[in-house]
Amino acid sequence: xxxxxxxxxxxxxxxxxxxxxxxxxxxxxxxxxxxxxxxxxxxxxxxxxxxxxxxxxxxxxxxxxxxxxxxxxxxxxxxxxxxxxxxxxxxxxxxxxxxxxxxxxxxxxxxxxxxxxxxxxxxxxxxxxxxxxxxxxxxxxxxxxxxxxxxxxxxxxxxxxxxxxxxxxxxxxxxxxxxxxxxxxxxxxxxxxxxxxxxxxxxxxxxxxxxxxxxxxxxxxxxxxxxxxxxxxxxxxxxxxxxxxxxxxxxxxxxxxxxxxxxxxxxxxxxxxxxxxxxxxxxxxxxx
Ligand SMILES: NC(=O)c1ccc[n+]([C@@H]2O[C@H](COP(=O)([O-])OP(=O)(O)OC[C@H]3O[C@@H](n4cnc5c(N)ncnc54)[C@H](OP(=O)(O)O)[C@@H]3O)[C@@H](O)[C@H]2O)c1
Numbered sequence: 001x002x003x004x005x006x007x008x009x010x011x012x013x014x015x016x017x018x019x020x021x022x023x024x025x026x027x028x029x030x031x032x033x034x035x036x037x038x039x040x041x042x043x044x045x046x047x048x049x050x051x052x053x054x055x056x057x058x059x060x061x062x063x064x065x066x067x068x069x070x071x072x073x074x075x076x077x078x079x080x081x082x083x084x085x086x087x088x089x090x091x092x093x094x095x096x097x098x099x100x101x102x103x104x105x106x107x108x109x110x111x112x113x114x115x116x117x118x119x120x121x122x123x124x125x126x127x128x129x130x131x132x133x134x135x136x137x138x139x140x141x142x143x144x145x146x147x148x149x150x151x152x153x154x155x156x157x158x159x160x161x162x163x164x165x166x167x168x169x170x171x172x173x174x175x176x177x178x179x180x181x182x183x184x185x186x187x188x189x190x191x192x193x194x195x196x197x198x199x200x201x202x203x204x205x206x207x208x209x210x211x212x213x214x215x216x217x218x219x220x221x222x223x224x225x226x227x228x229x230x231x232x233x234x235x236x237x238x239x240x241x242x243x244x245x246x247x248x249x250x251x252x253x254x255x256x257x258x259x260x261x262x263x264x265x266x267x268x269x270x271x272x273x274x275x276x277x278x279x280x281x282x283x284x285x286x287x288x
Contacts, residue, residue, distance in 0.1 A: 026100030034284035041269040041283030043262045051178050054078040054125050056107055056165060057132030059087035061237035062184065066129065071097040072266075078120065079284035084092040107161030108131050108164040123238040124176035127267060128169050130162035131184045133205075134240045141201040151201045152285035158205035159212055162191045166216050174223045180222070182228045182267055187280065189231075199243060210278055210288065228270045233281045252282075 002113050057063040059081035067079040067090060076099040081087040084102045094100040103119075105112055107130075136154045140147035162183050173179055186192060189206025210229055219229035234240065236253040244251075254262075262281035269283065278286045 014118055015176050024278060026279035034280075034282065038285040039283055040274065040277075040279060040285060043267060043282045044188070045265055045269065047265075047268045049127030049178070050074045050076075051176065052076040052078065052124060053127040053129055054080065054120075054169065054172075055129045055131055056080050056105060056161070058087075058102075059083070059090045061239060062232050062235055062259050062263070063129075063131040064089055064093075065256040066131065066264060067100065068093050069257070069260045069264055071100050074097065077101070078103055078125070080116070082106045087099050088140050107165060108156055113164055113168045117172075118170075120172060122175070123172055125169055126176040126178035127182060128173050129179045129182045129184070130165055130268075133158045133184070133239075135199060135242050136197050136201050138243065138245060141199060142199055143200070151204075154201040154205045155208065158202070159208045162209060163212055165211075170220065170223075170225070173225055174220075179223070179225045180228060180267065180270065181213075181216065181225060182230060182270075185209050185213075185229045185231050185278065187231045189287055190278075190288060191285055195281060202206065216221070216275045221275065224272065226270060226272045228267060228274070228276045229276070229278045230263055230266055230270075231261050231278075231280045231286060232259045 003255045050073060053075050055063055055067050055070075055077065058079035067077050070077050071093055077097070078095070078101050079090055080103045081090055082105070084091070084104050087102060090102055094102045103116055105116055107113065117243040134154055134157045136150045136223060137147075139145055140150045141154075166181050169182075173181055186202075188199065188203050188205045189210050191207060194203060213227050213229055218228065234251065235256055237256055240253060259281055266279065266281060266283050280286055
């Protein structure tokens with residue numbers, strides 16, 4: 001007699017994670033196909049706007065490609081990295097484009113943030129781009145494996161970091177023409193769309209980032225500042241490779257360069273009337 005094979009519990013967990021990740025990849029980082037009325041802007045639309053952008057975590061991944069993309073568009077780029085002396089790719093961009101400055105910045109370090117803010121005091125910054133974040137080891141943030149030191153590090157980096165930057169550089173943004181504070185968030189922060197439990201601390205940090213930045217949007221509204229929350233899609237970076245781990249999951253991922261191009265086009269079109277909304281790299285609304 002044939003017996004039905006029931007997958008082991010761990011296989012079910014892998015399947016759950018797979019559904020979540022494949023869903024994100026198929027929908028370009030969204031989790032479901034957006035309805036036409038949810039698409040608020042055309043991510044393929046390039047503008048010829050220029051200005052000054054400050055980017056955190058610009059030495060690799062999406063941040064590096066955003067620095068390159070802005071530099072190519074003729075922007076003045078303040079590209080920050082924890083270890084500028086080791087940021088070879090970023091330094092190569094700075095060597096190629098006059099208007100790119102590489103600065104040291106760890107978003108956990110208040111003194112460094114204050115020193116950079118003092119250095120650029122009075123300099124208008126059109127776009128403050130909070131990109132730096134960590135995922136945290138997936139095997140330390142599942143129910144039953146919680147490492148609370150890791151929770152603190154993830155929250156400090158992904159939530160306190162962007163808040164610290166927003167506070168320190170608010171005057172620079174207010175003094176600029178475009179007046180935008182951007183947080184690179186994730187569909188993984190959507191309470192509506194969450195599936196599985198594999199990266200709980202990261203999920204929680206991006207939900208908290210969304211809430212915090214939404215509140216910052218209220219705080220700076222009177223000064224005409226737009227706060228944008230943008231998810232960059234499912235992108236082939238170190239962070240995504242860490243998330244996929246040894247799962248053998250194969251999925252279609254954006255290149256960091258393609259993600260950066262789409263995100264920048266969305267930032268360019270992100271208007272004051274949209275401040276505090278949560279959207280993806282296609283300009284589609286993401287449910288909270
Ligand atoms: N990849 C995806 O599919 C995906 C999807 C959704 C959202 N995102 C978001 O997109 C953003 C970029 O992610 P990524 O995939 O490009 O990640 P990544 O390749 O892991 O790069 C992360 C960057 O953040 C920097 N960083 C980490 N901690 C920092 C700190 N304390 N101070 C300053 N910089 C710090 C890293 O610098 P070091 O080199 O010094 O570590 C690195 O430059 C993140 O906000 C991430 O949550 C990514």
